[in-house]
Amino acid sequence: xxxxxxxxxxxxxxxxxxxxxxxxxxxxxxxxxxxxxxxxxxxxxxxxxxxxxxxxxxxxxxxxxxxxxxxxxxxxxxxxxxxxxxxxxxxxxxxxxxxxxxxxxxxxxxxxxxxxxxxxxxxxxxxxxxxxxxxxxxxxxxxxxxxx
Amino acid sequence: xxxxxxxxxxxxxxxxxxxxxxxxxxxxxxxxxxxxxxxxxxxxxxxxxxxxxxxxxxxxxxxxxxxxxxxxxxxxxxxxxxxxxxxxxxxx
Numbered sequence: 001x002x003x004x005x006x007x008x009x010x011x012x013x014x015x016x017x018x019x020x021x022x023x024x025x026x027x028x029x030x031x032x033x034x035x036x037x038x039x040x041x042x043x044x045x046x047x048x049x050x051x052x053x054x055x056x057x058x059x060x061x062x063x064x065x066x067x068x069x070x071x072x073x074x075x076x077x078x079x080x081x082x083x084x085x086x087x088x089x090x091x092x093x094x095x096x097x098x099x100x101x102x103x104x105x106x107x108x109x110x111x112x113x114x115x116x117x118x119x120x121x122x123x124x125x126x127x128x129x130x131x132x133x134x135x136x137x138x139x140x141x142x143x144x145x146x147x148x
Numbered sequence: 149x150x151x152x153x154x155x156x157x158x159x160x161x162x163x164x165x166x167x168x169x170x171x172x173x174x175x176x177x178x179x180x181x182x183x184x185x186x187x188x189x190x191x192x193x194x195x196x197x198x199x200x201x202x203x204x205x206x207x208x209x210x211x212x213x214x215x216x217x218x219x220x221x222x223x224x225x226x227x228x229x230x231x232x233x234x235x236x237x238x239x240x
Contacts, residue, residue, distance in 0.1 A: 051159040051191070054207035057167065058225040067160040067190070103162045106188070113166045120225050121171075 001146035004112045005077045009033060010135045010142070015084035019053070020045060022088075026064050026080045026098035035076040036102045043070035053088035056095060060130055061120050062088060065101040075104040077112055081130060081138055096130040115146035151217075151238055153185045155199035157208065161190030168203055168224060175231050181238055201237060203230075 009029040016022040023044050030036045043066035055063045066072075078100040085094035099116060103109045119125045119142070132138035156172055158165035165188035172186050187199070191211040194202050203219045204212050212218050219233045 047159050051211070052207040054159050054205050055164055056207075057164055057205070058223055061225070063163045063167070065160060065163040067162060070160075101163045106162055106166075109162075110166065110170075113163070113170060117167055117170055117225075121227055 009078040037071035040071035
């Protein structure tokens, strides 16, 4: 799991302008680290315009991703904690956690998704992650959830 | 008709659909159903012969409207909703 989430890809951000800005901010660490090409951002925005924000899975979680062929170089996750929530559609959920997924194929990120599942089916753990004081703390929570 | 193959779908067939697939597998196990093949894919792969039952989130409802047996989830991470709807569908 440690290969799938590097510490430098966990960030805390005060606020974003709107959902498009949220996608830019949420994907940027993966571009900086060479995990995805810049076009991955455009792909997620295009998919959102086509299908709607289906990746907002519950209150507080946007699992941002496009397909492997849309600019993924190496599999990796990024986690962005927003102090001010953002909405991806006017009547949608308030979102404070952006989990950006770069998947290299359809199966190998299973453990990462298990961690997402462990955290986001439990309101207490969502709150704990959303209010993490430091990025180190958030990283530790996520790795622990992956190893359950 | 007996459900033997379940396909969970999302826009890209990677993230949300994999989560739903894991939740479906867990729920089937809890409910005592065995021998069911659960896969995840993109909605563009969701054609009538691809599976006996399809599971998608509410946002993608319009893309699977032509399929005969579909479970639409209001909240993808709500295990209670999934269990209720899946059990009802499996008993049909």
